[in-house]
Every structure is written in C-alpha cells, then in structure tokens.
Amino acid sequence: MSTFAAPKGIPEYYPPESARFLAVRETLGEAARRAGYGYIELPLFEDTALFARGVGESTDVVTKEMYTFPDQGGRSITLRPEGTAGVIRSVIEHGLDRGQLPLKLYYSGAFFRYERPQAGRYRQLQQVGVEAIGVDDPALDAEVIAIADEGYRRLGLTGHRIELTSLGDDSCRPEYRAKLQEFLRGLPLDEETRRRVELNPLRVLDDKRPEVREMVADAPLMADHLSQQAAEHYERVKTHLRDLGVPFTENPRLVRGLDYYTKTTFEFVHDGLGAQSGIGGGGRYDGLMADLGGAELSGVGFGLGLDRTMLACEVEGVHPGDQSRCDIYCVPLGEQAKRRLVSLAGQLRHAGIRVEVAYGGKGLKGAMKAADRSGARYALVLGERDLAEDSVQLKDLAGGQQESVPLSAVVEKARTVLSG
RNA sequence: GUGGGUGUAGCUCAGGCGGUAGAGCACUGGGUUGUGGUCCCAGGAGUCGCGGGUUCGAAUCCCGUCACUCACCCCA
Numbered sequence: 081m082s083t084f085a086a087p088k089g090i091p092e093y094y095p096p097e098s099a100r101f102l103a104v105r106e107t108l109g110e111a112a113r114r115a116g117y118g119y120i121e122l123p124l125f126e127d128t129a130l131f132a133r134g135v136g137e138s139t140d141v142v143t144k145e146m147y148t149f150p151d152q153g154g155r156s157i158t159l160r161p162e163g164t165a166g167v168i169r170s171v172i173e174h175g176l177d178r179g180q181l182p183l184k185l186y187y188s189g190a191f192f193r194y195e196r197p198q199a200g201r202y203r204q205l206q207q208v209g210v211e212a213i214g215v216d217d218p219a220l221d222a223e224v225i226a227i228a229d230e231g232y233r234r235l236g237l238t239g240h241r242i243e244l245t246s247l248g249d250d251s252c253r254p255e256y257r258a259k260l261q262e263f264l265r266g267l268p269l270d271e272e273t274r275r276r277v278e279l280n281p282l283r284v285l286d287d288k289r290p291e292v293r294e295m296v297a298d299a300p301l302m303a304d305h306l307s308q309q310a311a312e313h314y315e316r317v318k319t320h321l322r323d324l325g326v327p328f329t330e331n332p333r334l335v336r337g338l339d340y341y342t343k344t345t346f347e348f349v350h351d352g353l354g355a356q357s358g359i360g361g362g363g364r365y366d367g368l369m370a371d372l373g374g375a376e377l378s379g380v381g382f383g384l385g386l387d388r389t390m391l392a393c394e395v396e397g398v399h400p401g402d403q404s405r406c407d408i409y410c411v412p413l414g415e416q417a418k419r420r421l422v423s424l425a426g427q428l429r430h431a432g433i434r435v436e437v438a439y440g441g442k443g444l445k446g447a448m449k450a451a452d453r454s455g456a457r458y459a460l461v462l463g464e465r466d467l468a469e470d471s472v473q474l475k476d477l478a479g480g481q482q483e484s485v486p487l488s489a490v491v492e493k494a495r496t497v498l499s500g
Numbered sequence: 501g502u503g504g505g506u507g508u509a510g511c512u513c514a515g516g517c518g519g520u521a522g523a524g525c526a527c528u529g530g531g532u533u534g535u536g537g538u539c540c541c542a543g544g545a546g547u548c549g550c551g552g553g554u555u556c557g558a559a560u561c562c563c564g565u566c567a568c569u570c571a572c573c574c575c576a
Contacts, residue, residue: 085567140574144501162576191576196501198570205576272573288572337575348576358576385576413534446528448536463534477536 089197090204091387096402101206103401104235104389105188108208111231112186115223117210120185122166124192128156134165134372136339138279145193159192162338163209163383164365165372171213172374181214181377200356200388209362211381213369218313221344221364221380222320228348228360228382229326235389236398240350240359242328244321245303246314247282249342249366252307257281259300267295286335303332310343317344340365344380350392359392360384404455407498409477410437411447413463421462424472424490431491433498451477458497460490 086092093101109119128148135142147159160166167185171177176185188208197203210227212220225242232240248256264277264284273292276284285296306314321328328346336345345363353359362382369377393400410425412418418437425435436454438447444461451459461473461482472490474497475482485493 088568145574193575195574196572197568198572201575207576209576283574355571356575360576383576388576409536411535443529444534445530445532445536450536452536459536461535465534473535475535480536482535 087203089195089202091202093390097390099401099403100393100399101386101390101401104386104393105206105208107234107400108228108231108384108386108389109186109188111227111234112208112210114230115184115227117184117186117212117227120167120170120187122163122170122187122189123160124190125157125159126166126169128158130165130169130372131158131161134168134340134368135162139337139339141193141337145195147192147194161191161193163187163191163207164211164338164340164368164379164381167209167211167381168213168368168372168374168379172369172372177214177369177375177377182220183213184210185213186210198356199354200385200391202387206386207383208386209381209383211379213379214377216313216364216366216378218316218344219320221317222324222326224362224380224382225321225328225346226324226326228362228384231384232348232359232389235393235400237350237389237392237396239352239396240348240392242326242346243331243334243349244318244328244344244346245330245332245334246306246310246317246343247336247341247345247363248302248306248310252305252310253302253342256300256302256305259305260285263299264296269295280339282335283337285333301332303330313343336361336363340368340371342366346382348382348384350388350395352395353388353391356388358385359388404457405434406436406454406456407434407458408436408494409451409454409456409459410435411444411451411459411461412438413444413461416467417462417464420467420487421460421472424460424487427491428494431495433494458494 113119128146131146132142137143141161146161149157151157167187171183177183186209189206191205191207192203193205194203195201210224212224229242247253260281261277264281269277269292273284273287282302284292285299287293287296318328334345334347341363343364343366346361347358348360349357350359351357360382362380364378364380366378368379369375408428410421412421422437425437428435436456438450442450448459457477459475459477461475466472466484470488471484471486473482474485474490474493
C-alpha cells in the first residue's frame with residue numbers, strides 16, 4: 081500500500097482511459113461551439129454567499145454538500161458545486177449581457193460536492209455545461225437540449241434518453257406548491273420526508289421508495305396546474321424538439337435539486353450505470369439573474385456529467401478518442417545509430433508525424449516489441465550496416481515487409497507512406 | 501449521516517477447516533549475436549490493509565481499526 085492516496089471519492093483518469101476522457105470533453109464542447117456558444121473559464125471557488133443565494137438555501141447541495149472554508153483573509157470560500165451561479169455572476173460582473181442576446185456561453189471543468197461516494201457519484205466531478213441568457217424563447221430551450229443530444233450521439237452513445245417536464249413559473253407554481261403540500265401533509269410519512277414536504281415538496285414526488293411512490297401515486301402534478309403561458313411555452317418546446325428529431329419522454333415527476341429552475345426542465349438518463357442514472361440535466365432559470373443582482377433576464381442551460389458519460393461509454397462499449405499514439409517507432413542499434421535516430425525523430429515530428437524512439441538501450445527484440453505495442457504503423461531500424469550506406473530500414477509492422485530508404489529521403493518517404 | 505460487501509504481486513483474482521504464498525495478465529531476459537505480433541523457458545516483484553489477541557506456529561480463528569466499494573439519501 082502506498083503512503084499517500086488520492087482524496088476520497090475523486091476519479092483519476094490515466095492512459096489509455098484518459099484519452100477517452102479528453103475525447104468526451106472535447107466532443108461535448110464541440111457540440112456547443114457548433115451552435116455558437118463561446119467558452120468561458122471561471123474560478124473553481126467563489127464567495128459562499130453566491131451559491132447559497134443562487135442554488136437555494138434549502139437545497140441539499142447548499143445545506144450539506146458544499147466544500148466551504150475560510151481563506152487566509154477570513155472570507156468564506158466555497159468550491160463550486162455547480163456551474164450556473166458562477167456563470168451568471170461573471171455575466172453580471174462584466175456586463176456580458178449588454179450586447180446582443182441571447183448570450184451563449186459554455187464551460188468545462190471540475191465541480192465539488194461533499195457527498196458519500198458511490199458508483200457514478202464523486203466528490204470531484206467534471207462537467208461540460210452551456211448557458212443561453214436573455215431570450216425567453218422555447219426554441220432556445222429546444223436548442224440546448226438538442227446540443228446535448230448531438231454531443232452524446234457524436235460520442236457514439238445510443239442508450240441515453242431525455243426526460244422532460246415543466247415546473248411552471250411564478251404565476252402558477254406557488255399555488256400548485258401549496259396544493260401539493262396540503263396533499264402531502266395528509267400522508268403518513270416519516271419525519272425526514274415531512275420536513276422535505278415543507279422545504280421542497282416537489283422532491284417528495286421523486287422518492288424512490290416503493291411505499292412512498294404508492295402514497296404519492298395520485299398526488300396533484302404540476303403538469304396539470306400550469307398557467308396558460310407556461311403551458312404554451314412547454315408545448316412549443318416539445319414541438320421544436322419533434323421538429324429537430326430529438327426524441328424525449330415526458331416525466332411529470334421529474335424534479336431538479338436546485339431551486340432556480342422554472343418552466344422547462346430536463347434530464348439525460350442512461351440505464352446501466354447503477355443507481356446514479358442521470359448523465360446530465362438542466363432547465364430554464366428565469367429568475368436567477370435578477371436574484372443575483374443582475375437584469376431581469378431569463379436563462380436556460382444544462383450541465384453534463386463527464387464522469388458518468390465515461391461510464392455510459394464503458395457500458396455501451398464505445399471508445400471515443402481511441403487511436404494509436406504513434407505513427408513511426410524508431411529502433412536504434414548502438415550509440416551512433418541512436419544519435420542519428422534521435423535527431424531524425426525530431427525532423428519527423430517537425431513534419432507533423434507522431435514518432436517514438438526506443439530509449440534505454442533496449443535490445444532489438446525488446447525494441448521491436450515496444451514498436452508493436454506502440455501501435456505504430458512503421459518501424460525505422462538503424463544499425464551499423466545501414467549507417468555505413470547512409471540508409472535506414474523502414475518496416476511495415478502490419479505486413480512485415482521492409483525496405484531500405486536513404487536517410488536523406490526518410491521524411492519525404494514517411495509522409496508518402498503514411499498518407500497512403 | 502445510515503446500512504451491506506471487499507481488502508493477498510503493478511492489474512484481475514485463487515488459497516482460507518492454522519504449518520513461514522500461488523495463477524493469469526503485465527514487465528525484464530533468453531530460445532532467434534540485426535527484427536515485433538504466436539509459442540516455449542527463465543526471472544524480478546507481496547510487512548497477505550493496519551494493530552492487538554489465541555497458539556509451538558496466523559494470510560487462515562477472535563477483537564478492534566483504517567481504507568476501498570455498492571446502496572439509501574441526493575444529484576452530474
């Protein structure tokens with residue numbers, strides 16, 4: 081056992097898996113860029129109050145899952161548990177919403193939640209997220225959802241599905257909430273759940289326990305209590321999704337754990353990951369900008385969990401980003417040859433070719449074995465005999481045939497042979 | 501915070517009715533003094549998570565502890 085271990089609940093990606101991680105991040109980011117979203121790089125920690133107000137005082141995230149500590153100056157700092165609050169803070173602080181709207185941004189990076197780790201749930205998690213701010217158009221909700229779907233498809237995933245609902249808005253949610261609470265208070269629930277009835281009654285609908293599910297089976301649903309305006313918004317989101325060819329299922333019991341969501345909310349679900357089946361989620365948050373001291377601007381966005389997406393790729397057997405790491409593997413025999421090959425490797429790399437060299441005085445057999453494992457298509461073998469005639473052996477590792485190439489012509493030859 | 505499971509070689513795991521440690525993969529070398537992938541041979545590598553107890557003797561039995569892991573809860 082080693083002396084040090086990584087902090088609890090933090091996934092680490094090393095080769096070859098890390099190449100997949102990069103591909104997942106890049107593919108999802110590319111889907112956002114393709115729709116006009118620009119990258120925003122933000123702090124990993126913020127003023128604690130930003131999350132308390134932005135995410136919601138009553139949420140589990142704020143009440144028990146934040147990494148909060150005082151810095152040397154006595155300020156209360158919190159490692160970001162989610163992305164939207166920070167984006168909105170930056171937008172307000174720098175007046176990014178003064179230009180043309182919607183403002184479209186995407187981010188990528190680590191988030192932190194102090195939770196008990198389990199499969200797919202980590203204390204440090206990686207997300208790619210987008211935010212579209214300033215335009216309350218159902219077509220924009222649909223675009224955001226379609227971006228995620230496009231990203232997953234590009235990765236090669238087919239087993240994900242989209243769950244959709246509307247949480248209503250200020251004009252109908254308070255009334256519905258009261259009605260739901262009234263219903264729930266009449267049920268014989270345990271103490272913990274009763275507390276939740278008062279804090280966030282919506283979440284009780286999402287309880288996984290069979291006995292609770294049964295009790296709330298005929299609870300009133302938000303979907304049946306939407307205001308005219310919210311219902312119309314929701315209908316149009318669905319229409320646009322159909323037009324986009326993005327399949328979805330409606331789940332009127334879908335609940336998000338963060339307080340800021342209004343109207344459209346959605347979750348990307350993948351079965352087969354264990355208990356943590358949500359690989360991404362998001363929705364509209366029309367009141368958040370104003371709550372954080374900005375203009376009265378609407379917003380819609382999502383966060384996609386990269387770690388869980390990695391798990392989804394694993395169970396589906398798709399391996400984005402997998403490729404050989406090397407085109408040509410150089411095998412020197414002796415010091416003279418090594419000197420020549422090291423320099424040649426530099427020239428080849430300069431020409432954009434991926435090249436490795438057998439270092440450490442490996443024997444020929446060992447070096448050839450390393451060439452094989454590197455995935456290179458060709459090996460360059462250089463020994464005394466070749467040096468004497470200013471040439472090098474170029475071996476096709478798949479077919480096994482080998483030819484002698486003048487050293488001065490190797491770069492050009494390599495280019496030709498690799499492009500073929 | 502509450503439960504269950506598991507800790508033996510770098511990785512995946514056998515062994516477990518007590519007698520000082522094994523396999524496969526990986527790695528290194530050799531069979532082939534200038535040629536890899538298959539095959540054969542050899543080698544390095546482990547305080548059996550840690551501490552205590554029982555015993556002539558503990559990886560094995562008992563107690564404690566730590567870690568990892570899955571699930572509840574919650575969420576990406």
